[in-house]
Amino acid sequence: VDPALAAFADDFVSEDDVLLAARDAADEWGVDSLSPGTGSTLRVIASASQARAVVEIGTGVGVSGVYLVRGMAPGGILTSIDVEPDHHRSARATFAAAGFAPERTRLITGRALDVLPRLTDGGYDLVLIDGRRTEFPEYMEQAVRLARPGGVIIMAHALGHGRVADPAQRDPETTAIREALRAVRGADGLTASLVPIGDGLLIATVNA
């Protein structure tokens, strides 16, 4: 995406002190949080689908989580998985600063591929994939199982910092992102769109 247009789309969103502080924490921990344009897209989708149960793979320090919870239906619960206890500590502080009631965010610390199989089939309105990129194809398989009919699956970093569209790039992360994209494109039960906002969002709905 043209960097000037990407910056224009991100500048369209003004972030409050909660998100700005979370971005500072993300810099300290070296976490690659979703951009403002990307986060606001998540919020709109969570709001349009009146999501009450959301799973997020890759909490980071809570930037995407703030956008999601702000979009979800009142009382909706965000279940968010991250392998790093330090990231979860920081995310808890972010969610408290946002004023979310503690029961609205359920943080599960562990490796996503260990945690996801324990979550309920078809139990979620929205699944966001933003964890370890080499595991995106496995996350996608789990997301298809977890999303209810009519539910939404979103995969972040779908453009892999511009590398996914370049066939000469064959590193493990890029290859894994491409594999997850191919799986979605070839799936009968999904309707999908690849949206070039920020580093790209693959957005799919599970056909009801």
Ligand SMILES: C[S@@+](CC[C@H](N)C(=O)[O-])C[C@H]1O[C@@H](n2cnc3c(N)ncnc32)[C@H](O)[C@@H]1O
């Ligand atoms: C790109 S960051 C997530 C950013 C967050 N979604 C945001 O926009 O604010 C990726 C996160 O995935 C976590 N992670 C890496 N490998 C993981 C794994 N195997 N299972 C769960 N989380 C993992 C990292 O600790 C990191 O916090």
